[in-house]
Amino acid sequence: xxxxxxxxxxxxxxxxxxxGLTPEEEAERAKLRRAYIDAMKASLKSxxxxxxxxxxxx
Numbered sequence: 001x002x003x004x005x006x007x008x009x010x011x012x013x014x015x016x017x018x019x020g021l022t023p024e025e026e027a028e029r030a031k032l033r034r035a036y037i038d039a040m041k042a043s044l045k046s047x048x049x050x051x052x053x054x055x056x057x058x
Contacts (some may be wrong), residue, residue, distance in 0.1 A: 001039040005032055 012029040015021060021029065 001036055007036065008032060008035060 009029065011022065012025055012032070015025070016029070030056045
């Protein structure tokens with residue numbers, strides 16, 4: 001997910017609150033949101049996969 005895509009999501013969110021969106025913009029917003037969510041899930045999964053638990057020895 002690029003900064004430009006995130007900026008576009010924010011632009012569409014602001015426009016939705018003030019003017020409303022056309023059907024094309026709603027479809028674009030849904031596509032960008034899905035890409036953002038997928039990227040966040042992949043990032044979280046990667047972080048969780050790299051966690052190593054270490055037991056303290058007594």
